[in-house]
Amino acid sequence: MPTELSPIDTAKFVAAKQACEYVESGMKVGLGTGSTAAWLVQCLGELVRDEGLKIQGVPTSSRTAKLARDVGIDVITLDEAKWLDVTIDGADEYDSELCLIKGGGGAHLQEKVVATASDRMIVIADASKKVDTLGAFPLPIEVLQFGARTTEELVVETLRNMDVLGRDVSLRMAGDAPFITDEGNFIFDLHLKRIGNPRQMSLALNQIPGVVENGLFIDICDVVVVGHASGQVDVRDITNGTSEVIRFDVQDDENIFADLAD
Template identity: 70%
Template sequence: MSAKLSAIDTAKFVAAKRACDFIEDGMRVGLGTGSTAEWLVRCLGELVEDGLKITGVPTSTRTAKLARQLGIPISTLDEVKWLDLTIDGADEYDPDLNLIKGGGGAHLQEKIVATASDRMIVIADRTKQVDMLGAFPLPVEVIPFGWQTTKALLEETIAALDVMGDRIELRMNGDAPYITDEGNHILDLHLGRIGNPRQTALVLNQIPGVVENGLFIDICDIVVTGNGDGRVQVKDINVGTTQEDVIEFDEDENIFADLD
């Protein structure tokens, strides 16, 4: 293993590298956002340099910037219409491959891109696997107008749901509210436990002012989970299989060149 990487970064890297095996020449690929998805973009940059021909559709401005820097051809969802595959990270995933996403503030674009794909693959380290969703705060994107009213409506709504906590916080960026790529705010719901993710997702999106929530239900097809020792588990929810591989890599690979 590379001495330059922590166990968590090694886990993220081997998950990303294994997920690249699902990508074929000519594919249109959704590129996720976040620290784990960044490893995927780095891996794809090396493959593109070696001759792989793909079109990437980024889910955020920062993913688009990194993809351009690495020479990955990118386009927009409006231009390509439909994707063969989306690969993204997750903040949590449960045994049914339901997800919480949005820790990076891009879950709106991520959900649109993922649902416009034939398959969605999540790459994650072992810490993201949970028996029940909810320990990670659930992001809800809301429009700035009347956000405090929207927050009050959310508080009233979650009181009737099968959740354990009720604290809601406006996400901040320093002294100012965090602003998404679409110019909206994010309210983080500290629910502790989400007993019925499907019901919760549907109910939250009925509240005026809510744009989208971070629950991804019946969207993810495969989770690739990396470990700090280089092992990866690939769980396919559609065929009901789980397989384990070991990813070996050279500590001098170009992907680590700027990590010194």
């Protein structure tokens, strides 16, 4: 791949690189899904190949599983792992309390199961993912195919009582056909614009028959690692109440990205 990256990819890379500091040999690591998480998997693969890092990875999607195997990470299932030391994943949005919206890649069900079965969840993101209030990014919910339209009507009815600015619901498509998750379900995207009470929203949605899981991650994320195009990385640990700034020199090292596949 070319050694020069776009500003957004540089930000994702340095966030992923810094997140690798949370991983040690012998750990069982949840591996997220999405473009930022893909950088993490590649960075971990580089450590496995070049520095002898020994980890077992639990992927959150079939796409991540393939990438992890391709870069040399030992892949196991969550049932085999039973419990994880850390999960590292991206986010579509996060707020000041480290509440998240996830699911833009259609894997939030597995991502939430894996993150919840971990001692810590680390979120890696670029600065654009920080919001004052969740909801600008459409909130995904995974629903059973059986009775999906009935479930949609129940969701619309539930939204009438929620503190939101929009109430449009759309079935996620993959070309001319509905998008199908790894579990064989549909996804509805809720275009809410603003979610006044994410905790209430999450509880209400998961009470609807037919809804398998929603993309709100509440009280799950422990640390957010935010990358910038300049090479700066901001690390905020909500558990310890600490913040830190790290700087990577991305200008002088022409080969910093050379070993990473696209």
